[in-house]
Amino acid sequence: MSQIDRSKVSRWDLHGREHVVRVRRSGARRTLRCDTCGWRRVAPFLPWLRAQEHLADAHQATVNPAAA
Numbered sequence: 001m002s003q004i005d006r007s008k009v010s011r012w013d014l015h016g017r018e019h020v021v022r023v024r025r026s027g028a029r030r031t032l033r034c035d036t037c038g039w040r041r042v043a044p045f046l047p048w049l050r051a052q053e054h055l056a057d058a059h060q061a062t063v064n065p066a067a068a
Ligand SMILES: [Zn+2]
Pocket: 034, 035, 036, 037, 038, 039, 054, 058, 059
């Protein structure tokens, strides 16, 4: 757990494809952007949780490579 990359959230889907949501800090806000589909969202709170929700809902990507 010591090497968490706070600038992105990556998950694998059922087909083993990796989907990445990048977390960019701009001032007090954080902006999320999905590499796969271009989805964007401003997430003032818990941006990593929002990223995980998007990956699960939009791409059925729920496998955390860091936990493998
Ligand atoms: Zn997406």
